[in-house]
Amino acid sequence: MHTANLLDFDLEGLAVFCERLGEKRFRAVQLFRWIHQRGQAHFHEMSDLAKSLRDKLGTVAHVAALPVLSRQDSIDGTVKWLFDVGNGDAVETVFIPEHDRGTLCISSQAGCAVGCRFCSTGHQGFSRNLTTAEIVAQLWFAEHFLRAKFQTTDRVISNVVMMGMGEPLQNYSALVPALKVMLDDHGYGLSRRRVTVSTSGVVSMMDRLASDCPVALAVSLHAPNDDLRDHLVPLNRKYPLQELLDACARYLPHAPRDFVTLEYCMLAGVNDQPHHADQLIALLRSHGGQGLSCKLNLIPFNPFPDSGLMCSDKEAVAAFAQRLLAAGLVTTVRKTRGDDIDAACGQLAGDVRDRTGASTRMQALRAQATSHVVQWVPPREVRT
Numbered sequence: 001m002h003t004a005n006l007l008d009f010d011l012e013g014l015a016v017f018c019e020r021l022g023e024k025r026f027r028a029v030q031l032f033r034w035i036h037q038r039g040q041a042h043f044h045e046m047s048d049l050a051k052s053l054r055d056k057l058g059t060v061a062h063v064a065a066l067p068v069l070s071r072q073d074s075i076d077g078t079v080k081w082l083f084d085v086g087n088g089d090a091v092e093t094v095f096i097p098e099h100d101r102g103t104l105c106i107s108s109q110a111g112c113a114v115g116c117r118f119c120s121t122g123h124q125g126f127s128r129n130l131t132t133a134e135i136v137a138q139l140w141f142a143e144h145f146l147r148a149k150f151q152t153t154d155r156v157i158s159n160v161v162m163m164g165m166g167e168p169l170q171n172y173s174a175l176v177p178a179l180k181v182m183l184d185d186h187g188y189g190l191s192r193r194r195v196t197v198s199t200s201g202v203v204s205m206m207d208r209l210a211s212d213c214p215v216a217l218a219v220s221l222h223a224p225n226d227d228l229r230d231h232l233v234p235l236n237r238k239y240p241l242q243e244l245l246d247a248c249a250r251y252l253p254h255a256p257r258d259f260v261t262l263e264y265c266m267l268a269g270v271n272d273q274p275h276h277a278d279q280l281i282a283l284l285r286s287h288g289g290q291g292l293s294c295k296l297n298l299i300p301f302n303p304f305p306d307s308g309l310m311c312s313d314k315e316a317v318a319a320f321a322q323r324l325l326a327a328g329l330v331t332t333v334r335k336t337r338g339d340d341i342d343a344a345c346g347q348l349a350g351d352v353r354d355r356t357g358a359s360t361r362m363q364a365l366r367a368q369a370t371s372h373v374v375q376w377v378p379p380r381e382v383r384t
Ligand code: SF4
Pocket: 112, 113, 114, 115, 116, 119, 120, 121, 122, 123, 164, 165, 166, 167, 199, 200, 220
């Protein structure tokens, strides 16, 4: 019998589900807290729910994590999971610890249809949208796995970035309830400032996100003019730069931060020359008459087979950053993390990158999975 995976619901959705079972709406809060705050997947362990409700839930619902195909731990503390989403597809999730935060990079689609030139996921092609449950399951699993690993009942993941595989705004109807679970005080209680949606520039959905669930926004820019961006980010042909920057400006009054992050992947000889920096400065400072409130994040490109692209050298990145800084643009260079496990930006496709023969590799990974993956057992300690 088909039963509902409760990871599919934000709190409102769970309240409706409870009402349909003939239960009071507030039962949803108890249930939601058990699942997300305590990592409990077994209804019979939810001791403050009436036994009759626990029994009923056991027949109509379940809480299911995604099967883990592999986990890799970098020497710098970065952890990468490969999750099985069925039919030969897998998605990756990466945890990046820093001294003052723990960031989880989450995937929103199996593959991606945008096809950015510098992105290994884009080369893989598009398979399907993830469900809300599959997006939330990445956070649910990672948070409670890491609490068990670090033997803490405190929250480990403080920030979420929707920067894994896929274009989140092309999976909007699943994305928004997932964001609401992350933000809900009865769920993960993350601040809007600490949840970031990264988009390649789906302008129409940026406007909807501003009204439905405004969180921090990052935009993959990567080029200072339409000709180059058409080539690097094909979506630019539909939403060219001026339209994209206009959408950023419309988003800002709703955003939890007073700037938009603009991601710029540094590609040797392609977009990293002094004249590219000058074009970028002119584009951003002239926008709307007063300039766009933004921060530039320069990302060293991680080469992958058949990309035909090279990473800018350190000197070129530093010179590019310096030119932007001298013009008054706030600019940072992203540190690469998890290089030894291919978890750095733009590398999130790994073994599933080449879809030719993907099912053979998936079978091999599944066979390995049972032998070396440490499975997380839901903790029973109640978080205070
Ligand atoms: S960079 Fe993002 S939007 Fe572009 S192909 Fe990769 S996953 Fe898709």
